[in-house]
Amino acid sequence: MIMFERAATFRDYALGSQPRMEFGILFTSHSNVDTEPYPHRDVHARVTREILRADELGFDYAWLAEHHFSSEYGIMPDVFVYAGYLAALTRRIKIGTAVVTLPLANPVRVAENAAFLDILSAGRFVLGLGSGYRKYEFDGFGIDFDSRRDIQEEALPLLLELFHDKRTSHHGKHFRFDVDGAYELFPHAVQEPHPPILLAGATERSIGVAAKMGFGLMLSSWTPFAELARQTAKYRARLEETPAAWRANPARGHVDIARLVYVAETDAKARRDSEAGILRHLQHFSSGHTSGYLGTVQEKTVGDRTGYDALAHDIILHGSPATVAEKIAHLRDAAGASSIMVHYPPWYGVEKALASLELFATEVAPKFRTDAPKRMRA
Numbered sequence: 001m002i003m004f005e006r007a008a009t010f011r012d013y014a015l016g017s018q019p020r021m022e023f024g025i026l027f028t029s030h031s032n033v034d035t036e037p038y039p040h041r042d043v044h045a046r047v048t049r050e051i052l053r054a055d056e057l058g059f060d061y062a063w064l065a066e067h068h069f070s071s072e073y074g075i076m077p078d079v080f081v082y083a084g085y086l087a088a089l090t091r092r093i094k095i096g097t098a099v100v101t102l103p104l105a106n107p108v109r110v111a112e113n114a115a116f117l118d119i120l121s122a123g124r125f126v127l128g129l130g131s132g133y134r135k136y137e138f139d140g141f142g143i144d145f146d147s148r149r150d151i152q153e154e155a156l157p158l159l160l161e162l163f164h165d166k167r168t169s170h171h172g173k174h175f176r177f178d179v180d181g182a183y184e185l186f187p188h189a190v191q192e193p194h195p196p197i198l199l200a201g202a203t204e205r206s207i208g209v210a211a212k213m214g215f216g217l218m219l220s221s222w223t224p225f226a227e228l229a230r231q232t233a234k235y236r237a238r239l240e241e242t243p244a245a246w247r248a249n250p251a252r253g254h255v256d257i258a259r260l261v262y263v264a265e266t267d268a269k270a271r272r273d274s275e276a277g278i279l280r281h282l283q284h285f286s287s288g289h290t291s292g293y294l295g296t297v298q299e300k301t302v303g304d305r306t307g308y309d310a311l312a313h314d315i316i317l318h319g320s321p322a323t324v325a326e327k328i329a330h331l332r333d334a335a336g337a338s339s340i341m342v343h344y345p346p347w348y349g350v351e352k353a354l355a356s357l358e359l360f361a362t363e364v365a366p367k368f369r370t371d372a373p374k375r376m377r378a
Helices: 010-014 042-057 079-089 107-120 135-141 145-165 204-212 225-237 267-285 292-304 308-314 321-335 350-367
Strands: 022-027 061-064 094-097 125-130 168-171 176-179 197-200 216-219 255-263 317-319 339-343
Touching: 022 042, 022 255, 022 350, 042 061, 042 079, 042 350, 061 079, 061 339, 079 094, 079 107, 107 125, 107 145, 107 176, 125 145, 135 145, 145 168, 145 204, 197 204, 204 216, 204 225, 216 225, 225 255, 225 321, 255 267, 255 321, 255 350, 267 308, 267 317, 308 317, 317 321, 321 350
Parallel strands: 022 061, 022 339, 061 094, 094 125, 125 197, 197 216, 216 255, 255 317, 255 339
Antiparallel strands: 168 176
16 A cells, blocks of 8 residues: 655745745756766656755745757656656655646646645645747747747636536636536546646736746746846735635645756855856757747847856856755745745756755755755765
8 A cells, every 4th residue: 555645735835934935946847968868767766866865955836848850959748647656656746737838738638747745645735827038939839929928828727627617517718628517637636726837927927827826936046136036026916806716725825936956165166167058058049949928038138148257247156055045045035935946957957956966955056945954965
C-alpha cells in the first residue's frame, strides 16, 4: 500500500506569525546539447536528479514547464505524466506546473488530471496555467496562435466550474462539454476547494484576468524590477473584483516571480561560472523563438541590456549569497513577491548548478524564513 505524507499548503504558511517567503525551481527540461546528444533523452534523468536534490534541500516547489517540438528549449510534452512520476519519488516538495499551456489543452482533462495528481502527491500539487508564447507549438497542434487568449478565457471559468460544482454544460466558441446529470468530475482533489491555481501574466489583460478570477500571479524571468513592481500593484489593486465564490483559491493574492539565479561564494566567482551560459541563454530568447508579451520583453531586454553587468542590475539574481539575498529582499519589498521561482539554463553543468542550489538553500533562503535546512553534502 502506498502511503502519502501531507505537504504544507499556502494557507499553512500564511498562518505563521512571521512572513515566510517561498522558493521554487523552474524546470524547463532544456537539453544541454553539448553533453546530452540528439535525441536528448538524457535530459530527463538529469532534471529528475536536480528535482530530487531540491526536495532534499528544502525548496518549496518544483515547477514543470510544458514545451513541444524543439530541442533548443524545453522537451516536456506532458507535465501531468512527469508530475505523477515525481509524486512517487519526492517526499515533501510541492509539484507545480509552470505552465500548462491551456489553449493547447482540454480543460476537462486538465481538471481531472490536476485532481488526480493532488491525490497522488497527498495534496502537494499546484496548477499553473498560461496562454503560451511560442507560435511554433501552436502551429504543431493546429491551434490559432492569435486566438490563444480568447481560448484561455473561455477555458478558465470552465475549470473553476468543474472544480467547484464537479459538473458543467457548456457550448461555446472553442469548447463544447456536457458533464452533468448522473455524471460528475472524478476524482476529487485533496485540497479544498481545489489545488492552488496561478496564472502566468504580464499584459494588463492577463493580469486583470488573474485578479478578477482569484488566481495567483506568475511573472516573467526577464521583466526588469521596476516593471515587476508596477505589474504586482495592478494585480493587487484588482483583487477586490474577485467574486466571493472564487475567493477560496489558496493561491489568491500570491505573486510568484521567476528569476534567473546563480549563487557562488563571491560575485566574481558567480560571474566567472555563469556569464557565458546566461548570455548564451539570452541569445536563444532573442532569436525569434518567442512571441507575444514574452517575445516583446526579451527584445527590449536585449536592446537595452546587452552584457552581464546590465542584466545583473535589475533582471538576473547572480552573485554571492549576500548579493542575491539583497535583490530578493528588494523584490519582496518593492514588487510584493510572495515567492521566487529560481531558473537557470543547462550550460553551467550539473555540478555547478547543484552547488548553486545548495548555496541558495543554505545561505540565501534562511534570511527569509525560519525553517530552512542545514547544509547537506551532495
